[in-house]
Amino acid sequence: MKRAAVVGIIAGAAVAVAAAGAAAWFLLRPASVEDVAREYLAALSDGDWEAIDGMRADPLPDDADVVVADSFTGAAGYAQDPRIETIGEERGGRVEVEATAEIDGSSRTIVFALTRVGSDWKLAGEDYLAALTVHAAIEDGTTLPAVRIGDALAPTKTVVALLPAVYDIRAAPSDVLEGGAVIGVSNDAPAAVDVEASFSPDAAGLAQEQLDAYAESCTRAAAEVPDQCGLIVPWQADLAELERIAFRVEQLPDVTLSPTGTSFDATGGIVVATAHGLRRDGTPGSFTYRADDWALRGSIRFSGEEMVLGVR
Incomplete structure (x- = not known):
């Protein structure tokens, strides 16, 4: 009886160790394409720039990177109720993802690509960014070289890369000019907006x-x-x-x-x-x-x- 009990105890311990090993393998496995896609959409919805920054395969050139970061952290609103619509097949370590979300009260498509970096999936290239061009002037007079998009100082008359979100655009210099616009952007189509500025009371x-x-x-x-x-x-x-x-x-x-x-x-x-x-x-x-x-x-x-x- 004693020997049988000892054998039973040893067998039980072996099973427990095996189960622990399986649990460890499950927790350490790399995130799937769908997992990463959902994390990215959640970060867009939460306005979590740090999370998105950590998911990118490559940063943008310095000036463009500052605009993307500062505009997004100072955005007027973020994508609501994002959901994945399709996940394409992997081709050459790259997967195309299409999602939808409500941005500034309208249903918009959000497209992005994920690429393999080691065992992880990262946002590929610049496909995840939207494009916005701002034209700003004072009463048909002086054309302004820059505007504020969120917390970023961005150039006018050129394409500015932004994350999908709702942005408050204000004439700059902001202490001497007033006038602006609010626009929701996504990367389903390029966007453009006109800002009519005037001198502020100050x-x-x-x-x-x-x-x-x-x-x-x-x-x-x-x-x-x-x-x-x-x-x-x-x-x-x-x-x-x-x-x-x-x-x-x-x-x-x-x-x-x-x-x-x-x-x-x-x-x-x-x-x-x-x-x-x-x-x-x-x-x-x-x-x-x-x-x-x-x-x-x-x-x-x-x-x-x-x-x-x-x-x-």
């Missing part, structure tokens, strides 16, 4: 800060009248030679931006200039001149998140 104040700093640099004491500062000091009428000129600003010019975003006028400035030098008889002299119509004028240029004023 734009003139921000431009005024730039012009004030420029005007103050123009009115530092100098050995000659500075160029491109809107200053005309007729010292030649009284002096044969100018040695030094000093300015006192009583009123800085007030900025007005053109509605088309192409130019600006800063007018109504008041400045007093005192010129020091030699008279025609060779003796030292100083003369003071006052201008009640000091003005600065020029062009406006947009570069990414900057509005640049160019004084002429």
Whole structure:
């Protein structure tokens, strides 16, 4: 009896070990194509960029990769109720997947390919990305070189690669311009959108800060009248030679931006200039001149998140 019991115990232990080995094999087996496809669709639905990034076979070039990541993490909405429709046959280590999801209230097709990388399946190439082209301008005037898509600064008039999602597109620079659009994109068809921008209520104040700093640099004491500062000091009428000129600003010019975003006028400035030098008889002299119509004028240029004023 004792021997039989011992044998039975040993046999039971052997069975337990075998079962444990089978369980370990099951848990460590590579994910299937369907598993990875479902994980990708779930990450799209959850807005989980880190998960998607880890599933890619290859990253995009640096600038494009930043746009894809920042736009998606700042998206206005994500694919809802995604489901796999078809999984193609494997050809050369590559499988095509077609899915559907609701994006911005419409049923959209999402297509992507998975490729073998070692024992894993990864998103292949750039097939999983959607294509969007944005055109942006200020009231038929200045064309904007960039917009905000989610949290990304992206170029206009060129195809931008994005993950399927809903995106809030805003004119840039975002602190001086307003206007935008919301669009749902997927890779079933290229998308395009127009953004009509206008100056924000804060734009003139921000431009005024730039012009004030420029005007103050123009009115530092100098050995000659500075160029491109809107200053005309007729010292030649009284002096044969100018040695030094000093300015006192009583009123800085007030900025007005053109509605088309192409130019600006800063007018109504008041400045007093005192010129020091030699008279025609060779003796030292100083003369003071006052201008009640000091003005600065020029062009406006947009570069990414900057509005640049160019004084002429």
